[in-house]
Amino acid sequence: LxxxxxxxxxxxxxxxxxxxxxxxxxxxxxxxxxxxxxxxxxxxxxxxxxxxxxxxxxxxxxxxxxxxxxxxxxxxxxxxxxxxxxxxxxxxKYMDAITGLSGSGPAYVAIVIDALTYAGLRVGLPRELSKAASAQSVLGAAKLLIDGIYTPSEIEEMVTTPGGTTIEGIYEIEDGKLRTALMNAVQSATNKCTNIRYKWEKES
Ligand SMILES: NC(=O)c1ccc[n+]([C@@H]2O[C@H](COP(=O)([O-])OP(=O)(O)OC[C@H]3O[C@@H](n4cnc5c(N)ncnc54)[C@H](OP(=O)(O)O)[C@@H]3O)[C@@H](O)[C@H]2O)c1
Structure with a gap:
């Protein structure tokens, strides 16, 4: 149904x-x-x-x-x-949270991929190349986690050499509060789901 x-x-x-x-x-x-x-x-x-x-x-x-x-x-x-x-x-009891996390999740990740694609354009990559590199990086990281090869912090650690290039990027991500933005996104979507449900329960 x-x-x-x-x-x-x-x-x-x-x-x-x-x-x-x-x-x-x-x-x-x-x-x-x-x-x-x-x-x-x-x-x-x-x-x-x-x-x-x-x-x-x-x-x-x-x-x-x-x-x-x-x-x-x-x-x-x-x-x-x-x-x-x-x-x-x-x-x-977890269904509102699942809705806010994985129900809406592809939209959040699509924004991240789109942002990475634009970032690639900004540093001079052709559009198709930038799109493929962005999407595959997300897919690849997800596969490493799903296949149980690395945890998120292990991936970060392995890619981030002291004084290297990745730490420069990570510094900007932390400064831009990407983690907080994603946590707030899931919280707000979950709250909205709960509120719609309460309203629906009152009306039905
Ligand atoms: N889209 C998502 O990513 C997603 C994710 C998780 C859950 N859901 C849930 O999945 C459900 C459908 O979402 P959707 O995005 O797929 O919506 P949708 O594209 O609008 O699909 C709704 C379908 O229901 C049919 N329908 C409407 N009234 C009907 C009736 N009286 N008898 C038989 N069929 C009828 C529509 O047929 P017609 O086109 O011919 O009107 C259409 O095929 C929603 O309850 C949503 O909460 C969606």
Missing amino acids: CVKPGDIEKVLLEIKDEIKGKLVISTAAIIPLEFFEATAPLARYVRTMPNIAAMSGESFTGYCMGSTTTLNDKDTTETLLKTMGICMEVEE
């Missing part, structure tokens, strides 16, 4: 009879499992939060299982979600 959150209730009531006894997987932000189970109680539900990288098979998807789901449903869910990236079961 992947309609906009505002359409969920209408669609759920429309398909209520067809989904009896079936497993229904929702991608809708905000809408809690409790709402699905109360609106159409004869189906079993999974709530998920994928991200746009599902289009290239690299989504991070957090999911939580409804109260009537079975172990078999969990297997089915994982099999499906793994076709679009990696997935992890999370407690439902």
Whole structure:
């Protein structure tokens, strides 16, 4: 079930009879499992939060299982979600934070890649070269972490030789408060998600 959150209730009531006894997987932000189970109680539900990288098979998807789901449903869910990236079961109380972090995450990282691309242009690289070098640097660092080869601080340490070039760049990043900006971004997106949910709960 992947309609906009505002359409969920209408669609759920429309398909209520067809989904009896079936497993229904929702991608809708905000809408809690409790709402699905109360609106159409004869189906079993999974709530998920994928991200746009599902289009290239690299989504991070957090999911939580409804109260009537079975172990078999969990297997089915994982099999499906793994076709679009990696997935992890999370407690439902974390779904706002997952939305603010990995749901929106590709947008934050796209800004970083775009900024690096412009930085490359600034130091004279041709556009396509700069774009490829920026995106691949992000992908490469992510792969080193995901493959368990290095931690973020190990990557920083290995690339940063004393008195070298990288430390000059890192100094500017720290001065520009990139870490704080990203932490604030996730905090604000999570807060917004929580606030929309509170408002939605009051109205529904
Ligand atoms: N986009 C993301 O990165 C992302 C990430 C995580 C979660 N989500 C969640 O995924 C859901 C969909 O988001 P989206 O960005 O993919 O939105 P979207 O592009 O607008 O897709 C919504 C889809 O729902 C269909 N739809 C609308 N009303 C319907 C109805 N009454 N019956 C059947 N189908 C109906 C629309 O069909 P028509 O086009 O024919 O109207 C459209 O294909 C949202 O709940 C969102 O919270 C999205």
